[in-house]
Amino acid sequence: MTRGSVDARSDEDLLLAHVRGDPGAFSTLIERHQDYLWAVACRTSSNADDAADALQDALLSAHRMADRFRSDAKVTSWLHRIVVNACLDRIRRNRLRATVPLPDWDVAQYADEHDHMAAVDLSLSIGRALDELPADQRAAIVAVDVEGLSIVEAAERLGVPTGTIKSRCSRGRLRLSQILGHLRDP
Template sequence: MGSTQSECGIQGGGGVVSTDVDLLAAHVAGDGHAFAELMRRHYDHLWQTALRTSYTREDAADALQEALLSAHRKASNFRADAAVRSWLHAIVVNACLDRIRRNKSRPTVSLTTDESDEPRDDRNHYADLEMSLVVQKALMSLPAEQRAALVAVDVEGYSVSDAAQALGVPAGTIKSRCARGRLKLAEKLDYLRDPGNRI
């Protein structure tokens, strides 16, 4: 009870139960369909991770493509001491950070939002969207490493130790990056607390 599909496996066409680890191993062994199935399971999560970590939608798309190519090529390097999803998450975040470093000369605040698909209901959708843009802008103003740590812990829900493992840094580094990032966000968004100073 409560297991995710990728943890407990799925029934394959031949009646074989396939976990994420099984699929990655099958891909390394030459199965032409295993990696595609792995992507079907995790693509949405990885795309959202790329969007939250990158400055623009275009950078997110390019970084995700690079990350998936890298994961496809380096699958034999996977060690089963982490979940496959965490391993993929780390590859995507690192690809996004690499792209940010390469594009350092670009102007920084070019916002993307995925909130504009469809109004959820008749409540004040525009106010919700405006608030989302303000928070997203504040998040995008953080240094890339702080933003990656905050996205992993506060948005994706990873524990500090899992985020540290995924990003390849000590747990103390994740804690300090999150603390500094939250402080900067609090300073940038403090004016929202004043009911007389609405956006």
């Protein structure tokens, strides 16, 4: 199979072929889903560097643990969960390191409504607010409100009950409204 050609095997078949020793099967599987997995890592992590590191960790884990895949879920759900868990692990490790935060300059009050940069400022404010949420709430909010997954799909991907997703989203949304309250019109 040459690079760039389409492999008609299903994701499950590619993963099984990898487990059986096919040297190109895992690469084909990851190439097929790399944009989606990168987006998940970026949305779950606090910055692109952490997302890249977490995604690399996740792909190494998936490569090593491929023989443990149970066919009770889709391969993409399995990969999604591994990526989210790697991001959450990195977030926890980063909290253990001593850091000095940069001053948080909020430029929303200076934004011109005709200025397209206001949308960029808003996006950055929302990103900073998401970073303040606990990792489990952020993962639930991103899955449901950003990626548009249903509660059931988010629960499946994150490996928790649907009620847990509902409560994490509820608590996360409440906290976001508190953090972003300054953006409301007077």
